[in-house]
Amino acid sequence: MxxxxxxxxxxxxxxxxxxxGSRLDPWVSAYAxxxxxxxxxxxxxxxxxxxxxxxxxxxxxxxxxxxxxxDEMADTIASMIRERGATALQYGSxxxxxxxxxxxxxxxxxVGIHAHPDDIVVTTGSQMAxxxxxxVFCDPGDVVLVESPSYVxxxxxxxxxxxxxxxxxxxxxxxxxxxxEETIKRLQVEGKKIKMIYxxxxxxxxxxxxxxxxxxxxxxxxxKSNGILILEDDxxxxxxxxxxxxRAIRADDADGVVYLGSFSKTIASGLRVxxxxxxxxxxxxxxxxxxxxxxCPSNYAQFTVSTYLATKPWRDQxxxxxxxxxxxxxxxxxxxxxxxxxxxTWTVPTGGFYSWVTLPEGMDSRAMLPRAVNALVAxxxxxxxxxxxxxxxxxxLSYCYPTPERIKEGVRRLASVVEQELELIATFGPDALxxxxxxxxxxxxxxxxx
Amino acid sequence: MxxxxxxxxxxxxxxxxxxxGSRLDPWVSAYAxxxxxxxxxxxxxxxxxxxxxxxxxxxxxxxxxxxxxxDEMADTIASMIRERGATALQYGSxxxxxxxxxxxxxxxxxVGIHAHPDDIVVTTGSQMAxxxxxxVFCDPGDVVLVESPSYVxxxxxxxxxxxxxxxxxxxxxxxxxxxxEETIKRLQVEGKKIKMIYxxxxxxxxxxxxxxxxxxxxxxxxxKSNGILILEDDxxxxxxxxxxxxRAIRADDADGVVYLGSFSKTIASGLRVxxxxxxxxxxxxxxxxxxxxxxCPSNYAQFTVSTYLATKPWRDQxxxxxxxxxxxxxxxxxxxxxxxxxxxTWTVPTGGFYSWVTLPEGMDSRAMLPRAVNALVAxxxxxxxxxxxxxxxxxxLSYCYPTPERIKEGVRRLASVVEQELELIATFGPDALxxxxxxxxxxxxxxxxx
Numbered sequence: 001m002x003x004x005x006x007x008x009x010x011x012x013x014x015x016x017x018x019x020x021g022s023r024l025d026p027w028v029s030a031y032a033x034x035x036x037x038x039x040x041x042x043x044x045x046x047x048x049x050x051x052x053x054x055x056x057x058x059x060x061x062x063x064x065x066x067x068x069x070x071d072e073m074a075d076t077i078a079s080m081i082r083e084r085g086a087t088a089l090q091y092g093s094x095x096x097x098x099x100x101x102x103x104x105x106x107x108x109x110x111v112g113i114h115a116h117p118d119d120i121v122v123t124t125g126s127q128m129a130x131x132x133x134x135x136v137f138c139d140p141g142d143v144v145l146v147e148s149p150s151y152v153x154x155x156x157x158x159x160x161x162x163x164x165x166x167x168x169x170x171x172x173x174x175x176x177x178x179x180x181e182e183t184i185k186r187l188q189v190e191g192k193k194i195k196m197i198y199x200x201x202x203x204x205x206x207x208x209x210x211x212x213x214x215x216x217x218x219x220x221x222x223x224k225s226n227g228i229l230i231l232e233d234d235x236x237x238x239x240x241x242x243x244x245x246x247r248a249i250r251a252d253d254a255d256g257v258v259y260l261g262s263f264s265k266t267i268a269s270g271l272r273v274x275x276x277x278x279x280x281x282x283x284x285x286x287x288x289x290x291x292x293x294x295x296c297p298s299n300y301a302q303f304t305v306s307t308y309l310a311t312k313p314w315r316d317q318x319x320x321x322x323x324x325x326x327x328x329x330x331x332x333x334x335x336x337x338x339x340x341x342x343x344x345t346w347t348v349p350t351g352g353f354y355s356w357v358t359l360p361e362g363m364d365s366r367a368m369l370p371r372a373v374n375a376l377v378a379x380x381x382x383x384x385x386x387x388x389x390x391x392x393x394x395x396x397l398s399y400c401y402p403t404p405e406r407i408k409e410g411v412r413r414l415a416s417v418v419e420q421e422l423e424l425i426a427t428f429g430p431d432a433l434x435x436x437x438x439x440x441x442x443x444x445x446x447x448x449x450x
Numbered sequence: 451m452x453x454x455x456x457x458x459x460x461x462x463x464x465x466x467x468x469x470x471g472s473r474l475d476p477w478v479s480a481y482a483x484x485x486x487x488x489x490x491x492x493x494x495x496x497x498x499x500x501x502x503x504x505x506x507x508x509x510x511x512x513x514x515x516x517x518x519x520x521d522e523m524a525d526t527i528a529s530m531i532r533e534r535g536a537t538a539l540q541y542g543s544x545x546x547x548x549x550x551x552x553x554x555x556x557x558x559x560x561v562g563i564h565a566h567p568d569d570i571v572v573t574t575g576s577q578m579a580x581x582x583x584x585x586v587f588c589d590p591g592d593v594v595l596v597e598s599p600s601y602v603x604x605x606x607x608x609x610x611x612x613x614x615x616x617x618x619x620x621x622x623x624x625x626x627x628x629x630x631e632e633t634i635k636r637l638q639v640e641g642k643k644i645k646m647i648y649x650x651x652x653x654x655x656x657x658x659x660x661x662x663x664x665x666x667x668x669x670x671x672x673x674k675s676n677g678i679l680i681l682e683d684d685x686x687x688x689x690x691x692x693x694x695x696x697r698a699i700r701a702d703d704a705d706g707v708v709y710l711g712s713f714s715k716t717i718a719s720g721l722r723v724x725x726x727x728x729x730x731x732x733x734x735x736x737x738x739x740x741x742x743x744x745x746c747p748s749n750y751a752q753f754t755v756s757t758y759l760a761t762k763p764w765r766d767q768x769x770x771x772x773x774x775x776x777x778x779x780x781x782x783x784x785x786x787x788x789x790x791x792x793x794x795t796w797t798v799p800t801g802g803f804y805s806w807v808t809l810p811e812g813m814d815s816r817a818m819l820p821r822a823v824n825a826l827v828a829x830x831x832x833x834x835x836x837x838x839x840x841x842x843x844x845x846x847l848s849y850c851y852p853t854p855e856r857i858k859e860g861v862r863r864l865a866s867v868v869e870q871e872l873e874l875i876a877t878f879g880p881d882a883l884x885x886x887x888x889x890x891x892x893x894x895x896x897x898x899x900x
Contacts, residue, residue: 025731026705027679030645032589032611038738062541070535078528085520089718091512124574124722127745135610139482153745160585160742161482195480229477255476268539270749272574281475288488292610293743295577295603299720301748 033140037159050378056410058332058397059378061205061353063265067324068317073308080307092299094291096122096275100306104275107309108261111202111237112251115277121286122297126235126262126274127153129286132293133196133231133258133276134161136285142195143187147175149356149385149394151205151233154198158387164192165387172347174211175199177218184226196229196258202246203236203352206385206396210240210350216249224256235262235274238318240351241326255279263305265353266318271301325353331404332397332411339415341422346397353400356382358393360422362430365395368421377413483590487609500828506860508782508847509828511655511803513715517774518767523758530757542749544741546572546725550756554725557759558711561652561687562701565727571736572747576685576712576724577603579736582743583646583681583708583726584611586735592645593637597625599806599835599844601655601683604648608837614642615837622797624661625649627668634676646679646708652696653686653802656835656846660690660800666699674706685712685724688768690801691776705729713755715803716768721751775803781854782847782861789865791872796847803850806832808843810872812880815845818871827863 050057081088095101101117108115123129130153138144140162146154148167158165166187169179180197187194199219201211211219223230232249240246250259262274278286290297308314329349336346336357343360357379359365366381380398382391397414399407424433500507531538545551551567558565573579580603588594590612596604598617608615616637619629630647637644649669651661661669673680682699690696700709712724728736740747758764779799786796786807793810807829809815816831830848832841847864849857874883 025729025734027587027729027732030587030679031735032585032587032592034589035586035735035739038586038735038742040734040738065539066536068535068539070531073535074528074531077531078524081520081524081527085518085523086516087720089515089518089720091714091719124578124744124748128574128743131743135482136485136488137477137480137482139484142482153742156742160739229480264541268750269541270537270539272744272746272748272750279475279477282477284475284490285481285485285488288490289485289610292488292603292606293578293581294574294722296722298574298722298748298751300718300722300754301750304750 034160034162037162047378050373055373055376055378056402056406056413057378058399058402058407058410058414059380060401061398062401063269063353064321064324064401065268065270067320068268069312072312076307076311077304080303084303088299088303090299092296092302094296095287096120096297097299097302097306100302100309101275103306103309104261104277107266108248108259108277110245111234112247113259113277114251115254119277119280119283121276121278121283121290122302123274123276123290124294124297125264125269125272126233126260126276127157128290128293129260129274129276130154130157130231130233131160132286132289133260133278133282134158134163135289135293136282137195137229138163139193141193143192144195145180145183145197145228147199147204147207149206149382149391149396150198151200152380152384154233155385155387158198163195167386167388167390170207170209172209173215174201174204174207174209175215175219177215177222180219181222184222184228188226194226194228196231197223198231198233199249200233200236201249202234203239203349204354205236205352206354206356206380206382208347208349208352208355210246213247216247217252220249220253220256224253230257231260232257233260235260235265236352238266239322239325239353241322241329242350244350250277258282266321267305267308267314271304273297273301273305322351325351325400328399328402328404328407329355331407332399335408335411336415339411341415341419343422344418353398355397355399357395357397359395359418361393362425363418363421364392364433366392367433368417371421372414372417375413375417377410377417379414484610484612487612497828500823505823505826505828506852506856506863507828508849508852508857508860508864509830510851511848512851513719513803514771514774514851515718515720517770518718519762522762526757526761527754530753534753538749538753540749542746542752544746545737546570546747547749547752547756550752550759551725553756553759554711557716558698558709558727560695561684562697563709563727564701565704569727569730569733571726571728571733571740572752573724573726573740574744574747575714575719575722576683576710576726577607578740578743579710579724579726580604580607580681580683581610582736582739583710583728583732584608584613585739585743586732587645587679588613589643591643593642594645595630595633595647595678597649597654597657599656599832599841600648601650602830602834604683605835605837608648613645617836617838617840620657620659622659623665624651624654624657624659625665625669627665627672630669631672634672634678638676644676644678646681647673648681648683649699650683650686651699652684653689653799654804655686655802656804656806656830656832658797658799658802658805660696663697666697667702670699670703670706674703680707681710682707683710685710685715686802688716689772689775689803691772691779692800694800700727708732716771717755717758717764721754723747723751723755772801775801775850778849778852778854778857779805781857782849785858785861786865789861791865791869794868803848805847805849807845807847809845809868811843812875813868813871814842814883816842817883818867821871822864822867825863825867827860827867829864
């Protein structure tokens, strides 16, 4: 117990300059241990610059909600408020609206899941579902296995709960089963507690890779034989470009998988409606954790989704989104093929929002970012998708939000930045590049990088 | 690391009967330490019964949202979607919409607070703000000082983060400064880390008490001289019945108080829009914690609140709510005065939703609840508002939701249940009462008891 705010400030007067930013905070010594992992990255201010209209942002994961029929939705929502406003504007169930949970089972049937509405918990976006699962399962130091690379927002949650995040290699089919098994064995020998395998099997963020059916079976089998929970994150599952909807891992195992779903990409991200489907005992814990976290999800947002699902041809709308994103993916890949310097490689996503680009040997995507933003194009450096400093040679490009023309222009700008860096390296060696030191990427996702 | 799901189940086969409920859960040994505090109470099933229409529920804290002009709101929301749908349905800032945060400063000016929008974090209801503050400040075992009694939803959060909750006595002016100072001294001597004082100064839930201006000054002064943060929870501040709006504690100290506000009672609880106003350094941590928890609050709900504040006479609507609740409070108090057996006492709330009733000596509100529900009236037993088993002789009555006529009928039923219990005790002694053992009250609020 410190005796006064003043004495806390006094005690900090001789802190080193590196922590000067927190010197103004009289509560700095009162925070919980977990708060030390909650640090903002300077890269966030760079993204503030990158949100200027003249910059082509290939960084953000914002869905193209302008493709929605806004006038129709306005009418539908108005009717919903007129007819059911007294309930829509009231507190609701902590677990989520029963009618919506029933509808969610129909949505999940598209990815092969047959579930009971009682095993679903509706959340403020699937990010909250992720937070709740980790809250329920992970003590500080517990191991979470993640892909290499993995979703920045999930890494932020694991860090917030002081988990020990261990990356497992991917190949062109996604999470590599041999590497997974080796990692598990090694950690077991070390006596570590492995609490879950976090995976995005379909249209991976950021890798743009999809696990095939056999790969999914292998991963599930390894998880089960080791008694490890799979946390399957599936926000993009319905956004495949080739008429194929990958079967969820959860479709083949109800007891060993927590499945996270979201309406952010199939309807609208601004509603913040996602869900977890969990084994029954886990679901009970999740509901209690959810009530502690927010009392109950918004009836207003839930009724909006529910009314939309019941009255709109939502599958047709998802098809519209697929067409929009396929065209944009093509714009990205076709232009990269023509313009990116030799030695650059990238994944070819068959759905979703992202391609993972690997730059020629010796390049550093994080160091390059300020120069890219200066050339009016933004991306997310690969290091953001690792907890251990990997990813310097890679970056994530998203094609979900800008128009195809803007995407082409963005790639043109990016290709020319990469070329300039390569020329400098070729002529003067890697040290010729201006060195812009960047801190480790944000422990939580910046608003623009989800 | 357990080797397989099957072996976990096998290992539990010989567990004692008391844990039979969890025997079906193969993940029971995989949960985090904090999950052990996440237990549902059997009282929840009782509330499921109590939600039948024939039961008069004086238990819930649901605002009377039917008093809202639903048709007008439907039109306003529809225009908002038509004009700004592409933004309203999109991801937004993790900290919350800047326009709404500016408007929130105007709302807080009503309770005497002059703040900068940059120090506000918008959350999924103020429950989430509470969760974030505790997440940022509290390690397991840290002490949180709370009133006697205190809000059940806050106690759930403190328990979820494994805090050491210590109750401090109240008197007719609220949190007692002498008791507060004694408790702090005692805990300091014991070497405990006191992280915050959680208080609801205005129209307390559940006590129905309001701190006067001098009382607030005393509490602030004690907190400051001991370097302890005040967490001021103020959902009811604008709902005073006598034309008085109590000045918030935060109005007199920007550095030592985190203030929690909510639109749940002034507009609509189903929107789930609340906020925290925090000292600058704390605010930074809260934003990072919020992004990790939900990425960003719903633009849809925020724009709805923002449009409502900008286009509707919201102060007039709050005045309507005040009139509604004043009439209902009068119905409750007047009927209790006439009908409740001698020896029963209650607080006289000057605003808000609740009165705290203390039964005659020897009575047990928790044991009585099943019999009350049987007589078609429900309340929340006092034990729910303590972590330590206090409160058996008390109960919370809420007058916010049922009509005055229903409230009168509810009190009639309750009075007759109390009378019957008293007669049994008088004739045969306390052991004559049927003993219905109840587990400790839920660690999280049941949907109906917020």
